[in-house]
Amino acid sequence: MSREVVIEVDDLRMRYGTTEVLRGVTFRAHRGEVLAMLGPNGAGKTTTIEILEGFRTRSGGRVDVLGADPARGGEAWRARVGIVLQSWRDHGKWRVGELLAHLGSYYPRPWDPAELITAVGLAEHAGRKVRTLSGGQRRRLDVAIGMVGRPELLFLDEPTTGFDPEARREFHELVLGLSRTEGTTIMLTTHDLAEAEKLADRIVILDGGRIVADGTASELAERIAGEDEVAWTLGGRRHVRSTRDATRFVRALFEEHGDAVEALAVRPSSLEDTYLSLVRRAEETV
Amino acid sequence: MRTVRRGLARGLIELRQAFSGSELVSQLLWPVLTLVAVFFYRDREFRHTGIRLGGLVLPGVLGMFVALGMVLVIQYLTVEREDGTLLRARATPHGIRAYFLGKLVTTSGCVVAYLAILLVPGAFMVDGLRLGSASSWFTLAWVLLLGLVATQSAGAALGALVSSPRAAGLITLPVMAVISVSGVFYPVTALPGWLQDVAQVFPVYWLGLGMRSALLPDAMATVELHQSWRHLETFGVLGAWAVAGLVLAPVVLRRMARRESGARVAAYREKALQRIG
Numbered sequence: 320m321s322r323e324v325v326i327e328v329d330d331l332r333m334r335y336g337t338t339e340v341l342r343g344v345t346f347r348a349h350r351g352e353v354l355a356m357l358g359p360n361g362a363g364k365t366t367t368i369e370i371l372e373g374f375r376t377r378s379g380g381r382v383d384v385l386g387a388d389p390a391r392g393g394e395a396w397r398a399r400v401g402i403v404l405q406s407w408r409d410h411g412k413w414r415v416g417e418l419l420a421h422l423g424s425y426y427p428r429p430w431d432p433a434e435l436i437t438a439v440g441l442a443e444h445a446g447r448k449v450r451t452l453s454g455g456q457r458r459r460l461d462v463a464i465g466m467v468g469r470p471e472l473l474f475l476d477e478p479t480t481g482f483d484p485e486a487r488r489e490f491h492e493l494v495l496g497l498s499r500t501e502g503t504t505i506m507l508t509t510h511d512l513a514e515a516e517k518l519a520d521r522i523v524i525l526d527g528g529r530i531v532a533d534g535t536a537s538e539l540a541e542r543i544a545g546e547d548e549v550a551w552t553l554g555g556r557r558h559v560r561s562t563r564d565a566t567r568f569v570r571a572l573f574e575e576h577g578d579a580v581e582a583l584a585v586r587p588s589s590l591e592d593t594y595l596s597l598v599r600r601a602e603e604t605v
Numbered sequence: 606m607r608t609v610r611r612g613l614a615r616g617l618i619e620l621r622q623a624f625s626g627s628e629l630v631s632q633l634l635w636p637v638l639t640l641v642a643v644f645f646y647r648d649r650e651f652r653h654t655g656i657r658l659g660g661l662v663l664p665g666v667l668g669m670f671v672a673l674g675m676v677l678v679i680q681y682l683t684v685e686r687e688d689g690t691l692l693r694a695r696a697t698p699h700g701i702r703a704y705f706l707g708k709l710v711t712t713s714g715c716v717v718a719y720l721a722i723l724l725v726p727g728a729f730m731v732d733g734l735r736l737g738s739a740s741s742w743f744t745l746a747w748v749l750l751l752g753l754v755a756t757q758s759a760g761a762a763l764g765a766l767v768s769s770p771r772a773a774g775l776i777t778l779p780v781m782a783v784i785s786v787s788g789v790f791y792p793v794t795a796l797p798g799w800l801q802d803v804a805q806v807f808p809v810y811w812l813g814l815g816m817r818s819a820l821l822p823d824a825m826a827t828v829e830l831h832q833s834w835r836h837l838e839t840f841g842v843l844g845a846w847a848v849a850g851l852v853l854a855p856v857v858l859r860r861m862a863r864r865e866s867g868a869r870v871a872a873y874r875e876k877a878l879q880r881i882g
Contacts, residue, residue, distance in 0.1 A: 365868050369866045369868060374866035374867065375866055394698040395698070397697070404693060404696060405870075405871065407874045408688045409693055410690060413618070417618065422693075425698050425699060
Protein backbone atom coordinates (compact mmCIF):
# COMPACT_ATOMS: atom_id res chain seq x y z
CA MET A 320 0.00 0.00 0.00
CA SER A 321 1.64 3.19 -1.16
CA ARG A 322 -1.17 5.53 -0.23
CA GLU A 323 -0.32 8.63 1.77
CA VAL A 324 -0.23 8.14 5.52
CA VAL A 325 -2.64 10.52 7.27
CA ILE A 326 -2.35 9.32 10.85
CA GLU A 327 0.84 7.82 12.20
CA VAL A 328 0.97 6.78 15.82
CA ASP A 329 4.13 5.26 17.22
CA ASP A 330 4.53 3.91 20.76
CA LEU A 331 1.88 6.27 22.13
CA ARG A 332 1.75 6.30 25.91
CA MET A 333 -0.61 7.94 28.36
CA ARG A 334 -0.51 7.94 32.12
CA TYR A 335 -2.98 9.45 34.56
CA GLY A 336 -1.11 9.60 37.82
CA THR A 337 0.23 6.09 38.29
CA THR A 338 -2.36 4.44 36.01
CA GLU A 339 -1.11 3.62 32.55
CA VAL A 340 -3.98 3.92 30.09
CA LEU A 341 -2.03 3.57 26.84
CA ARG A 342 1.09 1.40 26.86
CA GLY A 343 2.68 1.77 23.47
CA VAL A 344 -0.05 2.13 20.84
CA THR A 345 1.15 1.92 17.23
CA PHE A 346 -0.95 2.15 14.06
CA ARG A 347 -1.45 4.10 10.83
CA ALA A 348 -4.32 5.36 8.73
CA HIS A 349 -4.07 6.07 5.01
CA ARG A 350 -5.79 8.71 2.93
CA GLY A 351 -9.37 7.88 2.05
CA GLU A 352 -9.53 4.98 4.47
CA VAL A 353 -12.23 4.33 7.07
CA LEU A 354 -10.40 3.08 10.15
CA ALA A 355 -12.26 1.72 13.14
CA MET A 356 -10.65 1.48 16.54
CA LEU A 357 -12.47 -1.33 18.27
CA GLY A 358 -12.19 -2.26 21.90
CA PRO A 359 -14.07 -2.95 25.10
CA ASN A 360 -15.08 -0.03 27.33
CA GLY A 361 -12.13 1.36 29.24
CA ALA A 362 -9.62 0.15 26.65
CA GLY A 363 -8.32 3.69 26.04
CA LYS A 364 -10.15 4.48 22.78
CA THR A 365 -11.42 7.90 23.80
CA THR A 366 -8.04 8.85 25.24
CA THR A 367 -6.37 7.86 21.97
CA ILE A 368 -8.78 9.77 19.75
CA GLU A 369 -8.65 12.87 21.96
CA ILE A 370 -4.86 12.89 21.70
CA LEU A 371 -5.18 12.69 17.90
CA GLU A 372 -7.75 15.50 17.95
CA GLY A 373 -5.31 17.69 19.85
CA PHE A 374 -7.57 17.91 22.91
CA ARG A 375 -5.29 16.00 25.25
CA THR A 376 -1.55 15.99 25.85
CA ARG A 377 0.11 12.60 25.68
CA SER A 378 2.69 11.28 28.15
CA GLY A 379 4.96 9.76 25.52
CA GLY A 380 5.43 8.43 22.00
CA ARG A 381 5.17 10.01 18.57
CA VAL A 382 1.94 11.16 16.94
CA ASP A 383 1.59 12.65 13.48
CA VAL A 384 -1.78 13.74 12.11
CA LEU A 385 -1.86 15.34 8.65
CA GLY A 386 1.86 16.05 8.92
CA ALA A 387 1.74 17.79 12.29
CA ASP A 388 1.87 16.98 15.98
CA PRO A 389 -1.72 17.52 17.18
CA ALA A 390 -0.44 18.90 20.49
CA ARG A 391 1.05 21.78 18.49
CA GLY A 392 -1.32 21.85 15.51
CA GLY A 393 -2.13 25.47 14.73
CA GLU A 394 -5.35 26.96 13.43
CA ALA A 395 -4.55 26.02 9.81
CA TRP A 396 -4.14 22.39 10.91
CA ARG A 397 -7.37 22.61 12.88
CA ALA A 398 -9.18 23.71 9.70
CA ARG A 399 -8.23 20.43 7.97
CA VAL A 400 -9.57 18.23 10.77
CA GLY A 401 -13.26 17.57 11.39
CA ILE A 402 -14.52 16.36 14.74
CA VAL A 403 -17.96 14.91 15.29
CA LEU A 404 -18.73 15.81 18.88
CA GLN A 405 -21.56 14.27 20.80
CA SER A 406 -23.77 17.28 21.21
CA TRP A 407 -25.86 17.62 24.25
CA ARG A 408 -27.56 20.96 24.40
CA ASP A 409 -25.05 23.47 23.01
CA HIS A 410 -26.32 26.12 20.60
CA GLY A 411 -29.90 25.12 21.47
CA LYS A 412 -31.34 28.49 20.45
CA TRP A 413 -29.60 28.55 17.06
CA ARG A 414 -31.42 27.49 13.95
CA VAL A 415 -29.93 24.54 12.08
CA GLY A 416 -29.12 26.44 8.88
CA GLU A 417 -27.89 29.49 10.75
CA LEU A 418 -25.48 27.44 12.88
CA LEU A 419 -24.01 25.59 9.90
CA ALA A 420 -23.59 28.80 7.92
CA HIS A 421 -21.88 30.46 10.90
CA LEU A 422 -19.53 27.56 11.65
CA GLY A 423 -18.75 27.24 7.95
CA SER A 424 -17.48 30.83 7.93
CA TYR A 425 -14.41 29.75 9.94
CA TYR A 426 -13.11 27.58 7.07
CA PRO A 427 -11.48 28.51 3.78
CA ARG A 428 -13.80 26.42 1.55
CA PRO A 429 -16.85 25.34 3.49
CA TRP A 430 -19.82 23.35 2.29
CA ASP A 431 -22.80 25.32 1.16
CA PRO A 432 -25.05 25.07 4.24
CA ALA A 433 -28.20 24.20 2.30
CA GLU A 434 -26.38 21.49 0.33
CA LEU A 435 -24.86 20.00 3.48
CA ILE A 436 -28.19 20.01 5.31
CA THR A 437 -29.70 18.08 2.43
CA ALA A 438 -26.76 15.66 2.40
CA VAL A 439 -27.35 14.71 6.04
CA GLY A 440 -31.10 14.51 5.53
CA LEU A 441 -32.14 17.53 7.57
CA ALA A 442 -33.48 19.63 4.69
CA GLU A 443 -36.96 20.00 6.13
CA HIS A 444 -35.56 20.98 9.54
CA ALA A 445 -33.17 23.74 8.40
CA GLY A 446 -35.29 26.47 9.99
CA ARG A 447 -35.82 24.68 13.30
CA LYS A 448 -34.08 25.51 16.54
CA VAL A 449 -31.39 22.98 17.44
CA ARG A 450 -32.96 22.18 20.82
CA THR A 451 -36.19 21.02 19.14
CA LEU A 452 -34.43 18.29 17.14
CA SER A 453 -34.74 14.63 18.11
CA GLY A 454 -31.66 12.72 19.28
CA GLY A 455 -31.08 11.16 15.87
CA GLN A 456 -31.51 14.48 14.10
CA ARG A 457 -29.02 16.10 16.46
CA ARG A 458 -26.43 13.47 15.65
CA ARG A 459 -26.95 14.18 11.95
CA LEU A 460 -26.34 17.81 12.72
CA ASP A 461 -23.19 16.81 14.66
CA VAL A 462 -21.93 15.03 11.56
CA ALA A 463 -22.79 18.04 9.42
CA ILE A 464 -20.87 20.32 11.78
CA GLY A 465 -17.89 17.96 11.68
CA MET A 466 -18.01 18.03 7.87
CA VAL A 467 -18.78 21.71 7.31
CA GLY A 468 -15.17 22.72 6.61
CA ARG A 469 -14.65 19.85 4.11
CA PRO A 470 -12.05 18.21 6.39
CA GLU A 471 -9.43 15.84 5.02
CA LEU A 472 -9.78 13.78 8.17
CA LEU A 473 -12.87 13.20 10.28
CA PHE A 474 -12.93 11.83 13.85
CA LEU A 475 -15.96 10.12 15.36
CA ASP A 476 -15.83 8.90 18.96
CA GLU A 477 -18.46 6.23 19.72
CA PRO A 478 -20.83 7.83 17.22
CA THR A 479 -23.86 5.57 17.66
CA THR A 480 -23.96 5.06 21.42
CA GLY A 481 -27.59 5.05 22.52
CA PHE A 482 -29.02 4.65 19.02
CA ASP A 483 -31.86 2.31 18.19
CA PRO A 484 -31.12 -0.13 15.33
CA GLU A 485 -32.96 1.97 12.75
CA ALA A 486 -31.10 5.18 13.66
CA ARG A 487 -27.85 3.24 13.68
CA ARG A 488 -28.42 1.91 10.17
CA GLU A 489 -29.26 5.39 8.86
CA PHE A 490 -26.18 6.80 10.54
CA HIS A 491 -23.94 4.14 8.99
CA GLU A 492 -25.28 4.93 5.54
CA LEU A 493 -24.69 8.62 6.11
CA VAL A 494 -21.05 8.09 7.13
CA LEU A 495 -20.35 5.63 4.31
CA GLY A 496 -21.93 7.98 1.79
CA LEU A 497 -19.80 10.88 2.93
CA SER A 498 -16.61 8.86 2.86
CA ARG A 499 -17.38 7.67 -0.67
CA THR A 500 -18.40 10.98 -2.20
CA GLU A 501 -15.91 13.21 -0.40
CA GLY A 502 -12.98 10.82 -0.11
CA THR A 503 -12.59 11.89 3.51
CA THR A 504 -10.35 9.80 5.74
CA ILE A 505 -12.43 8.70 8.69
CA MET A 506 -11.33 7.36 12.06
CA LEU A 507 -13.98 6.18 14.45
CA THR A 508 -14.00 4.37 17.75
CA THR A 509 -16.59 1.84 18.75
CA HIS A 510 -17.09 -1.05 21.13
CA ASP A 511 -19.56 -2.56 18.69
CA LEU A 512 -17.95 -5.13 16.44
CA ALA A 513 -20.80 -5.20 13.91
CA GLU A 514 -20.41 -1.45 13.47
CA ALA A 515 -16.67 -1.72 12.87
CA GLU A 516 -17.23 -4.57 10.42
CA LYS A 517 -19.84 -2.60 8.50
CA LEU A 518 -18.10 0.76 8.29
CA ALA A 519 -14.39 0.15 8.33
CA ASP A 520 -11.90 -0.70 5.62
CA ARG A 521 -9.54 -1.63 8.40
CA ILE A 522 -9.96 -2.40 12.08
CA VAL A 523 -7.45 -1.96 14.89
CA ILE A 524 -8.37 -3.59 18.17
CA LEU A 525 -7.30 -1.77 21.30
CA ASP A 526 -7.31 -3.63 24.55
CA GLY A 527 -5.62 -2.92 27.84
CA GLY A 528 -3.85 0.08 26.34
CA ARG A 529 -2.29 -1.85 23.45
CA ILE A 530 -3.18 -2.66 19.85
CA VAL A 531 -3.80 -6.41 19.86
CA ALA A 532 -4.80 -6.77 16.20
CA ASP A 533 -4.74 -4.73 13.00
CA GLY A 534 -6.25 -5.66 9.62
CA THR A 535 -9.39 -5.93 7.50
CA ALA A 536 -12.34 -7.75 9.01
CA SER A 537 -11.66 -10.92 7.02
CA GLU A 538 -7.92 -10.80 7.74
CA LEU A 539 -8.63 -10.59 11.43
CA ALA A 540 -11.05 -13.52 11.29
CA GLU A 541 -8.49 -15.58 9.40
CA ARG A 542 -5.38 -14.64 11.33
CA ILE A 543 -6.70 -15.55 14.67
CA ALA A 544 -8.22 -19.02 14.44
CA GLY A 545 -11.40 -18.80 16.41
CA GLU A 546 -13.28 -21.79 17.72
CA ASP A 547 -16.11 -23.30 15.69
CA GLU A 548 -19.20 -24.44 17.46
CA VAL A 549 -20.57 -27.95 16.86
CA ALA A 550 -24.00 -28.96 18.08
CA TRP A 551 -25.69 -32.36 17.79
CA THR A 552 -28.31 -34.58 19.36
CA LEU A 553 -27.51 -38.04 20.65
CA GLY A 554 -30.09 -40.33 22.21
CA GLY A 555 -32.49 -37.39 22.62
CA ARG A 556 -29.92 -35.19 24.39
CA ARG A 557 -28.54 -31.97 22.89
CA HIS A 558 -24.76 -31.44 23.01
CA VAL A 559 -22.74 -28.33 22.18
CA ARG A 560 -18.96 -28.23 21.94
CA SER A 561 -16.43 -25.65 20.79
CA THR A 562 -13.45 -26.82 18.80
CA ARG A 563 -10.56 -25.42 16.79
CA ASP A 564 -10.94 -28.10 14.10
CA ALA A 565 -14.58 -28.82 13.38
CA THR A 566 -13.90 -31.27 10.53
CA ARG A 567 -11.79 -33.62 12.60
CA PHE A 568 -14.17 -33.35 15.54
CA VAL A 569 -17.21 -34.26 13.44
CA ARG A 570 -15.41 -37.22 11.79
CA ALA A 571 -14.50 -38.56 15.23
CA LEU A 572 -18.08 -38.06 16.33
CA PHE A 573 -19.43 -40.17 13.46
CA GLU A 574 -16.78 -42.84 13.91
CA GLU A 575 -17.87 -43.27 17.49
CA HIS A 576 -21.67 -43.01 17.16
CA GLY A 577 -22.45 -43.49 13.47
CA ASP A 578 -26.05 -42.79 12.51
CA ALA A 579 -27.06 -42.16 16.09
CA VAL A 580 -25.82 -38.57 15.63
CA GLU A 581 -28.79 -36.37 14.74
CA ALA A 582 -29.46 -32.69 13.96
CA LEU A 583 -25.79 -31.87 13.46
CA ALA A 584 -24.97 -28.18 13.13
CA VAL A 585 -21.56 -26.54 12.70
CA ARG A 586 -21.27 -22.80 13.24
CA PRO A 587 -17.93 -21.47 11.97
CA SER A 588 -16.13 -18.95 14.16
CA SER A 589 -17.39 -15.43 13.51
CA LEU A 590 -15.44 -12.22 13.82
CA GLU A 591 -17.31 -11.72 17.05
CA ASP A 592 -15.84 -14.87 18.53
CA THR A 593 -12.46 -13.81 17.24
CA TYR A 594 -12.82 -10.42 18.87
CA LEU A 595 -13.86 -11.92 22.17
CA SER A 596 -11.08 -14.49 22.17
CA LEU A 597 -8.57 -11.79 21.26
CA VAL A 598 -9.66 -9.57 24.08
CA ARG A 599 -9.65 -12.54 26.47
CA ARG A 600 -6.18 -13.59 25.35
CA ALA A 601 -4.84 -10.04 25.64
CA GLU A 602 -6.24 -9.77 29.13
CA GLU A 603 -4.63 -13.03 30.17
CA THR A 604 -1.17 -11.94 29.07
CA VAL A 605 -1.31 -8.61 30.89
CA MET B 606 -9.76 40.66 11.32
CA ARG B 607 -11.89 37.73 10.18
CA THR B 608 -12.01 36.52 13.77
CA VAL B 609 -13.38 39.90 14.82
CA ARG B 610 -16.05 39.67 12.13
CA ARG B 611 -17.03 36.13 13.16
CA GLY B 612 -17.10 37.10 16.83
CA LEU B 613 -19.30 40.06 16.01
CA ALA B 614 -21.60 37.88 13.90
CA ARG B 615 -21.85 35.36 16.75
CA GLY B 616 -22.55 38.06 19.29
CA LEU B 617 -25.28 39.67 17.23
CA ILE B 618 -27.00 36.36 16.46
CA GLU B 619 -27.04 35.46 20.16
CA LEU B 620 -28.16 38.97 21.09
CA ARG B 621 -31.13 38.63 18.77
CA GLN B 622 -31.91 35.23 20.35
CA ALA B 623 -31.71 36.79 23.81
CA PHE B 624 -34.41 39.31 22.94
CA SER B 625 -36.87 37.22 20.95
CA GLY B 626 -39.86 35.08 21.79
CA SER B 627 -40.21 33.82 25.35
CA GLU B 628 -36.71 35.08 26.25
CA LEU B 629 -38.03 38.60 26.07
CA VAL B 630 -40.14 38.18 29.21
CA SER B 631 -37.21 37.17 31.42
CA GLN B 632 -35.03 39.89 29.89
CA LEU B 633 -37.58 42.58 30.69
CA LEU B 634 -38.39 41.28 34.18
CA TRP B 635 -35.58 42.88 36.21
CA PRO B 636 -35.39 46.24 34.46
CA VAL B 637 -39.17 46.62 34.71
CA LEU B 638 -39.28 45.61 38.40
CA THR B 639 -36.49 48.09 39.07
CA LEU B 640 -38.44 50.83 37.30
CA VAL B 641 -41.48 50.03 39.43
CA ALA B 642 -39.37 50.38 42.58
CA VAL B 643 -37.95 53.71 41.38
CA PHE B 644 -41.46 54.91 40.57
CA PHE B 645 -42.71 54.27 44.10
CA TYR B 646 -40.03 56.08 45.99
CA ARG B 647 -39.04 58.68 43.46
CA ASP B 648 -40.57 61.50 45.57
CA ARG B 649 -39.02 60.61 48.94
CA GLU B 650 -36.57 63.14 50.22
CA PHE B 651 -32.97 62.37 51.19
CA ARG B 652 -32.14 63.67 54.74
CA HIS B 653 -34.04 66.97 54.49
CA THR B 654 -31.72 68.13 51.71
CA GLY B 655 -34.61 68.81 49.37
CA ILE B 656 -33.08 66.25 46.99
CA ARG B 657 -35.55 63.62 45.91
CA LEU B 658 -34.42 59.99 45.80
CA GLY B 659 -35.74 59.23 42.32
CA GLY B 660 -33.10 61.38 40.67
CA LEU B 661 -30.35 59.86 42.80
CA VAL B 662 -31.44 56.26 42.33
CA LEU B 663 -32.08 56.04 38.60
CA PRO B 664 -28.48 56.79 37.51
CA GLY B 665 -27.16 54.52 40.27
CA VAL B 666 -29.37 51.74 38.96
CA LEU B 667 -27.93 52.23 35.48
CA GLY B 668 -24.47 51.72 36.98
CA MET B 669 -25.64 48.57 38.73
CA PHE B 670 -26.97 47.08 35.50
CA VAL B 671 -23.60 47.69 33.85
CA ALA B 672 -21.97 45.80 36.72
CA LEU B 673 -24.45 42.94 36.32
CA GLY B 674 -22.77 42.25 32.99
CA MET B 675 -20.17 40.51 35.14
CA VAL B 676 -22.75 38.05 36.46
CA LEU B 677 -24.03 37.46 32.93
CA VAL B 678 -20.54 36.59 31.68
CA ILE B 679 -19.94 34.19 34.58
CA GLN B 680 -23.24 32.45 33.88
CA TYR B 681 -22.61 32.19 30.14
CA LEU B 682 -19.13 30.75 30.65
CA THR B 683 -20.07 28.13 33.20
CA VAL B 684 -23.21 27.02 31.38
CA GLU B 685 -21.56 26.88 27.96
CA ARG B 686 -18.53 25.05 29.23
CA GLU B 687 -20.83 22.39 30.62
CA ASP B 688 -23.08 22.09 27.58
CA GLY B 689 -20.17 21.74 25.14
CA THR B 690 -20.40 25.10 23.36
CA LEU B 691 -16.84 25.87 24.38
CA LEU B 692 -15.58 22.50 23.13
CA ARG B 693 -17.24 23.16 19.77
CA ALA B 694 -15.42 26.47 19.65
CA ARG B 695 -12.20 24.63 20.43
CA ALA B 696 -12.78 22.18 17.56
CA THR B 697 -13.18 25.13 15.14
CA PRO B 698 -10.18 27.07 13.77
CA HIS B 699 -9.90 30.43 15.60
CA GLY B 700 -13.09 29.37 17.35
CA ILE B 701 -12.16 30.17 20.95
CA ARG B 702 -11.26 33.79 20.27
CA ALA B 703 -14.41 34.35 18.20
CA TYR B 704 -16.42 32.70 20.97
CA PHE B 705 -15.16 35.06 23.69
CA LEU B 706 -15.51 38.07 21.46
CA GLY B 707 -19.06 37.02 20.66
CA LYS B 708 -19.83 36.66 24.36
CA LEU B 709 -18.60 40.20 25.05
CA VAL B 710 -20.73 41.53 22.18
CA THR B 711 -23.83 39.68 23.42
CA THR B 712 -23.36 40.75 27.03
CA SER B 713 -22.59 44.37 26.17
CA GLY B 714 -25.62 44.44 23.87
CA CYS B 715 -27.81 43.09 26.68
CA VAL B 716 -26.46 45.71 29.11
CA VAL B 717 -27.04 48.57 26.68
CA ALA B 718 -30.56 47.29 26.05
CA TYR B 719 -31.24 47.22 29.82
CA LEU B 720 -29.99 50.78 30.11
CA ALA B 721 -32.34 51.90 27.34
CA ILE B 722 -35.27 50.07 28.94
CA LEU B 723 -34.51 51.85 32.23
CA LEU B 724 -33.58 55.28 30.95
CA VAL B 725 -36.29 55.95 28.40
CA PRO B 726 -39.33 55.52 30.70
CA GLY B 727 -37.22 56.60 33.69
CA ALA B 728 -36.57 60.01 32.19
CA PHE B 729 -40.32 60.69 32.27
CA MET B 730 -40.73 59.49 35.85
CA VAL B 731 -37.87 61.33 37.47
CA ASP B 732 -37.30 65.08 37.44
CA GLY B 733 -34.03 66.87 37.07
CA LEU B 734 -32.01 64.53 34.79
CA ARG B 735 -29.54 66.36 32.60
CA LEU B 736 -30.23 64.70 29.24
CA GLY B 737 -29.85 67.67 26.94
CA SER B 738 -26.14 68.37 27.20
CA ALA B 739 -23.37 66.79 25.17
CA SER B 740 -21.10 66.62 28.21
CA SER B 741 -23.51 64.29 30.07
CA TRP B 742 -23.58 61.89 27.14
CA PHE B 743 -19.81 62.05 26.88
CA THR B 744 -19.40 61.18 30.56
CA LEU B 745 -22.01 58.44 30.27
CA ALA B 746 -20.19 57.00 27.26
CA TRP B 747 -16.75 56.71 28.87
CA VAL B 748 -18.10 55.43 32.19
CA LEU B 749 -20.17 52.85 30.29
CA LEU B 750 -17.32 51.77 28.06
CA LEU B 751 -14.79 51.45 30.87
CA GLY B 752 -17.41 49.75 33.01
CA LEU B 753 -18.26 47.16 30.35
CA VAL B 754 -14.60 46.25 29.87
CA ALA B 755 -13.83 46.19 33.61
CA THR B 756 -16.80 44.11 34.73
CA GLN B 757 -16.86 41.66 31.82
CA SER B 758 -13.15 40.90 31.75
CA ALA B 759 -13.25 40.37 35.51
CA GLY B 760 -16.35 38.23 35.00
CA ALA B 761 -14.61 36.16 32.33
CA ALA B 762 -11.63 35.53 34.62
CA LEU B 763 -13.93 34.54 37.49
CA GLY B 764 -16.13 32.43 35.24
CA ALA B 765 -13.10 30.43 34.12
CA LEU B 766 -12.26 29.64 37.74
CA VAL B 767 -15.78 28.67 38.78
CA SER B 768 -16.36 24.97 38.32
CA SER B 769 -20.07 24.70 37.46
CA PRO B 770 -23.29 26.66 36.88
CA ARG B 771 -24.30 25.77 40.47
CA ALA B 772 -21.14 27.39 41.81
CA ALA B 773 -21.84 30.38 39.56
CA GLY B 774 -25.18 30.75 41.33
CA LEU B 775 -23.29 31.09 44.62
CA ILE B 776 -21.09 33.84 43.20
CA THR B 777 -24.12 36.08 42.74
CA LEU B 778 -24.47 36.25 46.56
CA PRO B 779 -21.26 38.23 47.20
CA VAL B 780 -22.07 40.32 44.11
CA MET B 781 -25.45 41.21 45.61
CA ALA B 782 -23.72 42.03 48.91
CA VAL B 783 -21.34 44.39 47.13
CA ILE B 784 -24.23 46.04 45.29
CA SER B 785 -26.13 46.55 48.53
CA VAL B 786 -23.27 48.56 50.08
CA SER B 787 -22.47 50.46 46.88
CA GLY B 788 -24.93 53.29 47.24
CA VAL B 789 -27.11 52.26 44.35
CA PHE B 790 -30.47 52.60 46.05
CA TYR B 791 -29.42 54.97 48.81
CA PRO B 792 -26.45 57.33 49.01
CA VAL B 793 -23.32 55.63 50.31
CA THR B 794 -22.76 58.49 52.76
CA ALA B 795 -25.55 57.00 54.86
CA LEU B 796 -23.39 53.94 55.57
CA PRO B 797 -20.72 53.49 58.28
CA GLY B 798 -17.20 54.53 57.21
CA TRP B 799 -15.71 51.03 56.92
CA LEU B 800 -18.52 49.91 54.60
CA GLN B 801 -17.89 52.99 52.47
CA ASP B 802 -14.26 51.88 52.18
CA VAL B 803 -15.30 48.38 51.13
CA ALA B 804 -17.69 49.77 48.52
CA GLN B 805 -14.98 51.90 46.98
CA VAL B 806 -12.83 48.86 46.14
CA PHE B 807 -15.43 47.48 43.72
CA PRO B 808 -16.59 48.86 40.36
CA VAL B 809 -20.30 49.06 41.28
CA TYR B 810 -19.95 52.18 43.45
CA TRP B 811 -17.87 53.96 40.82
CA LEU B 812 -20.24 53.01 38.03
CA GLY B 813 -23.12 54.47 40.02
CA LEU B 814 -21.15 57.59 40.82
CA GLY B 815 -20.10 58.01 37.21
CA MET B 816 -23.67 57.66 35.98
CA ARG B 817 -24.90 60.20 38.57
CA SER B 818 -22.17 62.61 37.52
CA ALA B 819 -23.29 62.24 33.92
CA LEU B 820 -27.02 62.64 34.46
CA LEU B 821 -27.39 64.90 37.50
CA PRO B 822 -26.71 68.63 37.85
CA ASP B 823 -23.32 69.46 39.38
CA ALA B 824 -24.93 70.85 42.52
CA MET B 825 -26.00 67.34 43.45
CA ALA B 826 -22.40 66.34 44.01
CA THR B 827 -22.81 67.66 47.56
CA VAL B 828 -24.52 64.38 48.50
CA GLU B 829 -21.47 62.33 47.46
CA LEU B 830 -18.36 61.45 49.44
CA HIS B 831 -15.94 64.41 49.43
CA GLN B 832 -18.79 66.45 47.89
CA SER B 833 -17.32 65.75 44.46
CA TRP B 834 -17.99 63.59 41.37
CA ARG B 835 -14.36 62.43 41.57
CA HIS B 836 -13.99 61.71 37.86
CA LEU B 837 -10.27 61.06 38.16
CA GLU B 838 -10.77 58.45 40.87
CA THR B 839 -13.64 56.88 38.91
CA PHE B 840 -11.41 56.61 35.86
CA GLY B 841 -8.58 55.22 38.01
CA VAL B 842 -10.55 52.49 39.79
CA LEU B 843 -12.57 51.34 36.76
CA GLY B 844 -9.39 51.52 34.66
CA ALA B 845 -7.49 49.39 37.19
CA TRP B 846 -10.22 46.74 37.13
CA ALA B 847 -10.23 46.84 33.33
CA VAL B 848 -6.46 46.40 33.08
CA ALA B 849 -6.40 43.62 35.68
CA GLY B 850 -9.26 41.86 33.90
CA LEU B 851 -7.71 42.22 30.45
CA VAL B 852 -4.38 40.85 31.67
CA LEU B 853 -5.81 38.01 33.73
CA ALA B 854 -8.78 36.87 31.64
CA PRO B 855 -6.94 35.62 28.52
CA VAL B 856 -4.53 33.60 30.69
CA VAL B 857 -7.18 31.80 32.73
CA LEU B 858 -9.53 31.46 29.76
CA ARG B 859 -6.82 29.83 27.67
CA ARG B 860 -6.05 27.46 30.51
CA MET B 861 -9.73 26.64 30.88
CA ALA B 862 -10.25 26.05 27.14
CA ARG B 863 -7.21 23.78 26.94
CA ARG B 864 -8.72 21.42 29.47
CA GLU B 865 -11.98 20.85 27.59
CA SER B 866 -12.47 17.58 25.72
CA GLY B 867 -15.25 15.26 24.65
CA ALA B 868 -14.69 13.07 27.69
CA ARG B 869 -15.01 16.07 30.02
CA VAL B 870 -18.23 17.25 28.41
CA ALA B 871 -19.58 13.69 28.64
CA ALA B 872 -18.69 13.73 32.34
CA TYR B 873 -20.45 17.10 32.89
CA ARG B 874 -23.45 15.72 31.14
CA GLU B 875 -23.51 12.57 33.23
CA LYS B 876 -23.31 14.63 36.41
CA ALA B 877 -26.03 17.02 35.32
CA LEU B 878 -28.35 14.21 34.25
CA GLN B 879 -27.83 12.41 37.57
CA ARG B 880 -28.88 15.55 39.36
CA ILE B 881 -32.03 15.83 37.30
CA GLY B 882 -32.89 12.12 37.38
